[in-house]
Amino acid sequence: MAGTDRLPRGVFVPALTPFSADLAVDRPRFLAHCGALLEQGADGLAVFGTTSEANSLGNAERMQLLDHLIERGVAPGVLMPGTGCCALPDTVALTRHAVAHGVFGVLLLPPFYYKNVSDDGVYASIAEVVHRVADARLRIYLYHIPPMTGVGFPLPVIERLLKTFPGVVVGIKDSSGDWKNTEALLRAFPDFEVFPGSETYLLDALRMGGAGCISATANVNVTATRRLLDAWRSPQADAMQAKLTAVRAAIQKYPLVSANKAILAHAHGDPGWSVVRPPLVPLGKEATAELLRALDALQFPLPAALATA
Amino acid sequence: MAGTDRLPRGVFVPALTPFSADLAVDRPRFLAHCGALLEQGADGLAVFGTTSEANSLGNAERMQLLDHLIERGVAPGVLMPGTGCCALPDTVALTRHAVAHGVFGVLLLPPFYYKNVSDDGVYASIAEVVHRVADARLRIYLYHIPPMTGVGFPLPVIERLLKTFPGVVVGIKDSSGDWKNTEALLRAFPDFEVFPGSETYLLDALRMGGAGCISATANVNVTATRRLLDAWRSPQADAMQAKLTAVRAAIQKYPLVSANKAILAHAHGDPGWSVVRPPLVPLGKEATAELLRALDALQFPLPAALATA
Numbered sequence: 001m002a003g004t005d006r007l008p009r010g011v012f013v014p015a016l017t018p019f020s021a022d023l024a025v026d027r028p029r030f031l032a033h034c035g036a037l038l039e040q041g042a043d044g045l046a047v048f049g050t051t052s053e054a055n056s057l058g059n060a061e062r063m064q065l066l067d068h069l070i071e072r073g074v075a076p077g078v079l080m081p082g083t084g085c086c087a088l089p090d091t092v093a094l095t096r097h098a099v100a101h102g103v104f105g106v107l108l109l110p111p112f113y114y115k116n117v118s119d120d121g122v123y124a125s126i127a128e129v130v131h132r133v134a135d136a137r138l139r140i141y142l143y144h145i146p147p148m149t150g151v152g153f154p155l156p157v158i159e160r161l162l163k164t165f166p167g168v169v170v171g172i173k174d175s176s177g178d179w180k181n182t183e184a185l186l187r188a189f190p191d192f193e194v195f196p197g198s199e200t201y202l203l204d205a206l207r208m209g210g211a212g213c214i215s216a217t218a219n220v221n222v223t224a225t226r227r228l229l230d231a232w233r234s235p236q237a238d239a240m241q242a243k244l245t246a247v248r249a250a251i252q253k254y255p256l257v258s259a260n261k262a263i264l265a266h267a268h269g270d271p272g273w274s275v276v277r278p279p280l281v282p283l284g285k286e287a288t289a290e291l292l293r294a295l296d297a298l299q300f301p302l303p304a305a306l307a308t309a
Numbered sequence: 310m311a312g313t314d315r316l317p318r319g320v321f322v323p324a325l326t327p328f329s330a331d332l333a334v335d336r337p338r339f340l341a342h343c344g345a346l347l348e349q350g351a352d353g354l355a356v357f358g359t360t361s362e363a364n365s366l367g368n369a370e371r372m373q374l375l376d377h378l379i380e381r382g383v384a385p386g387v388l389m390p391g392t393g394c395c396a397l398p399d400t401v402a403l404t405r406h407a408v409a410h411g412v413f414g415v416l417l418l419p420p421f422y423y424k425n426v427s428d429d430g431v432y433a434s435i436a437e438v439v440h441r442v443a444d445a446r447l448r449i450y451l452y453h454i455p456p457m458t459g460v461g462f463p464l465p466v467i468e469r470l471l472k473t474f475p476g477v478v479v480g481i482k483d484s485s486g487d488w489k490n491t492e493a494l495l496r497a498f499p500d501f502e503v504f505p506g507s508e509t510y511l512l513d514a515l516r517m518g519g520a521g522c523i524s525a526t527a528n529v530n531v532t533a534t535r536r537l538l539d540a541w542r543s544p545q546a547d548a549m550q551a552k553l554t555a556v557r558a559a560i561q562k563y564p565l566v567s568a569n570k571a572i573l574a575h576a577h578g579d580p581g582w583s584v585v586r587p588p589l590v591p592l593g594k595e596a597t598a599e600l601l602r603a604l605d606a607l608q609f610p611l612p613a614a615l616a617t618a
Contacts, residue, residue, distance in 0.1 A: 023437075050423075055420075056395065056397060056423075058399050061396075087364060087370075088332065090368075110588065111364075111365065111588045113365070113421065113457060114365075114588055116564075118588075121587055121590045122588055124587040125587040125588045149422075277396075278397065278430050278434040279419065279434045281433065
């Protein structure tokens with residue numbers, strides 16, 4: 001089977017971005033959250049993903065927050081910041097900035113405003129970024145999330161990118177929610193690092209040479225996710241996966257960002273954690289109570305705050 | 310019938326943004342194009358719309374280009390720049406900048422990354438912009454274009470915005486392509502300026518009190534569009550509409566931005582006009598020839614360049 005010799009890269013968490021009541025980025029909460037995730041088992045942080053409300057942040061906010069994280073001691077080598085925007089100049093600026101910091105890689109959305117774009121157009125979007133960033137340290141993970149973007153990375157586009165930019169385009173986060181697509185990627189591209197966008201598919205992916213996972217719900221369940229990654233060849237793996245899948249299913253009944261924030265607000269006794277930027281809205285009281293009851297029924301351990309703070 | 314006493318506001322053109330071969334904004338071509346449109350009958354310019362590839366421009370590019378246009382003599386009072394981005398800080402910055410210039414109004418996309426957002430979330434997005442811009446001169450035209458954004462302005466959201474922000478939220482560009490929606494808007498909100506996003510619906514809208522139109526294809530067909538606006542009560546109106554509709558139908562068989570640029574490239578003998586930013590791709594040679602033949606069969610007069618240059 002293709003790629004089974006590949007070593008997993010790990011569990012990357014698309015870290016939530018906390019806001020204060022006036023919707024400004026809350027840096028102390030963010031730093032504490034990132035620290036807690038790493039302490040609790042995250043191999044890396046895919047900051048500025050969908051779950052991070054990255055597309056609700058301005059470019060300056062994103063760059064300053066990355067600077068801050070690294071200044072405060074988070075190793076650039078564990079970071080995979082999202083840098084893909086609608087506009088080429090923005091994507092190039094964010095990518096250059098991240099690469100200059102020496103990050104592990106960047107997670108690149110395709111330009112997502114225009115719909116029904118051609119394969120040539122998607123290819124050209126990524127090729128232009130590579131040419132303009134022009135830095136040998138650039139490592140691109142494609143961010144495939146058609147439910148949000150309406151624009152994806154079809155297999156022929158990936159094939160072309162891998163041929164033209166070997167060692168630069170190195171992996172993908174597949175948030176299609178469609179296992180058939182993840183499976184097709186794993187089969188088609190043996191040397192490509194494929195991260196399912198949900199831990200629901202973690203074990204299936206690992207068994208086919210998958211690289212790990214990058215999942216929204218790892219914000220609140222990173223320890224168990226990492227434990228499966230470490231023990232995926234053990235006899236307990238299927239039971240561990242079943243538990244992860246059940247927790248994910250309970251949370252993803254609700255809008256993921258607001259649900260994750262509601263869980264953290266409750267777990268940390270910090271209602272401010274539930275603030276989101278529009279167009280998202282906080283999870284309501286009733287939905288929050290219902291979600292917490294469901295998690296309790298699953299004997300889900302609420303995530304702890306940073307222990308070493 | 311609702312609103313038939315309203316005077317049409319006019320034909321606003323979402324002016325194409327020309328690029329040089331290296332994909333930089335081509336200011337001289339842009340200025341000449343905007344001048345030609347006004348000379349040839351445009352009542353106003355909805356710069357930085359979908360047809361303008363605005364979401365493929367960075368914020369600084371957008372602000373500098375607006376500055377340039379106004380410095381070079383285009384009256385702010387004829388401008389309705391698009392200022393809606395995914396991120397609130399970006400939308401606020403662009404909107405403030407435009408309002409400070411004294412523009413006619415701004416055309417506001419909802420934040421368009423997240424999908425399946427609630428009515429409360431869409432409402433809050435616009436409300437936050439109004440509160441943060443905090444300028445009595447702010448006039449918002451909502452930009453409803455679900456085929457691109459996946460997020461629209463449902464009637465209940467508009468109703469709420471009109472109640473809370475009378476005189477601030479004043480109109481809409483309806484690019485749903487769904488006449489039933491335009492009709493519902495015209496019936497529901499008598500004092501609201503409703504612009505269909507295509508000249509196909511111009512006459513129908515005017516007869517119900519519509520404000521005019523804001524249409525991609527007015528980039529190449531503004532004179533005839535404006536002529537219908539001026540003569541919509543005349544016996545010739547239906548025949549004029551039929552002609553406009555046929556031309557629009559011929560062009561919208563192709564991706565609109567690339568097709569409009571291909572027509573201008575041909576009409577001005579200036580191949581550089583066909584450059585688009587990724588993810589768009591230029592209209593191919595064959596498609597261009599086919600389109601030009603179709604327009605020729607309709608006796609479509611190719612748009613002239615700026616006469617007063």
